[in-house]
Amino acid sequence: MFNFVAKQSFNTTRNIVINPAILARTKVVDLKVKWERPERVSRYSRVRSGDIGTYVQPDPSNVCLQYQYATELENAEPNVRNQFTLGWHPMEYSKEFYEKSLMDSVRSHRYDYTSPVAMIAQLTGSIRFMQHAIENGIVHSRKRHFYKLETYRLIQARIQLIKNLRETDYKQYEWLLERLDLEFKPKPQKEDEIMVARKEGLRQLTRTYCEDVRKQKLDAYRKELESQQLPFLAQKLKNLKFIRNEQIALKVDITISKQQIDEVRQQYEQLKIVEDTKKIEPTKKKWKIY
CATH class of the missing domain: 1.10.287 (Helix Hairpins)
Structure with missing residues (x-):
């Protein structure tokens, strides 16, 4: 007789050790606050540059700056005169006309081109024209990239000029900002800069939420005592x-x-x-x- 030996059933399950840190990361937590990443502000936008006013398209019937002192155009025929107007020339001529109109509104005399006030006005005209061209898609994609870089460069140059004017002549600084419809936004100091991060944002929101809950409970308890x-x-x-x-x-x-x-x-x-x-x-x- 053969002795049949029954096979033993071994338990193959092992003791699995779960790391608490991994379990905490995978746990779904119902937070009472919601953090949303703030919208990124472009370097060339009006919000960042401080331009409250916008670009105003000059009248196409105005004569270009290069031909304003030409006496021959006074008695010329309308068809001939129209060929020297802004409507018949590229938009760069309209940009120069707009820059000169801003400069004339702030400079002290006709030949003032190098004073801080005149230079800030000229830079403001160029910045607003490029912002208008970028926002409305007037230029093609390759030139739009150049406009963005050039606008940021001009904004930084204008900030430096406004900062110097503020330190030397504060009354003229205030008058210029009101005249050109500007808002001065200097670069914040390093200690005032806030790093945009989800974890730090959630901490601040949670802190604010806890303060609101505490205030609501204290107000409710105060009303109960008053009653x-x-x-x-x-x-x-x-x-x-x-x-x-x-x-x-x-x-x-x-x-x-x-x-x-x-x-x-x-x-x-x-x-x-x-x-x-x-x-x-x-x-x-x-x-x-x-």
């Missing part, structure tokens, strides 16, 4: 009268004076007046039709 204040004063007034009468009847030392009872009564009456005024709703006027 119990009137019955408490009424019961306190009743107890003080009872204790004083009992002390007088038993002929013992009186520890409660009439002044204390009057003070509590006065507090009760004042608080009752305030509560009654809160309950009164403003009556609506009834208009009669005749």
Whole structure:
């Protein structure tokens, strides 16, 4: 006879050790706050450059700057004169005309081209023209990239000029910003810079949320105590009268004076007046039709 040996069933399962750090990362946490990445502001946008005003397209019927002092155009025919206007020339001529209009509004005399005020006005005209061209897609893609880099360069140059003007002549600095419709936005210091990060943003939002919850609970508890204040004063007034009468009847030392009872009564009456005024709703006027 053969002896049949039954196969033993071995448990192949092993003790799996789970790292708590991995479990914490995979756990779904229902946060009460939501962090959203702020929208990136481009370096050439009006929000970052401080240009409140925008580019204004000059009248196409205006004569180009190069031909404004030509006496021959005064008696020329309309068809001939139109060929020297802005409408018949590339947009670079309109840009120069707009720059000159801004310079004329701030410079002290006709030949002022190198003063800080005139240079800031000229840079402002170029910046606004390029921003207008980028936003409206006037230029093609290759030139648009050049416009973005050039706009950022001009913005930095204008910031430096405005900063120098602010240090030397503050009144003229204020007048210039109001005249050109500008807003000065200097670069923040390193200690004032805020790193945009999800973890730090969630911490700040959580801190603000906890403060709001704490404030709401304290306000609710304060309202609850205020609602119990009137019955408490009424019961306190009743107890003080009872204790004083009992002390007088038993002929013992009186520890409660009439002044204390009057003070509590006065507090009760004042608080009752305030509560009654809160309950009164403003009556609506009834208009009669005749």
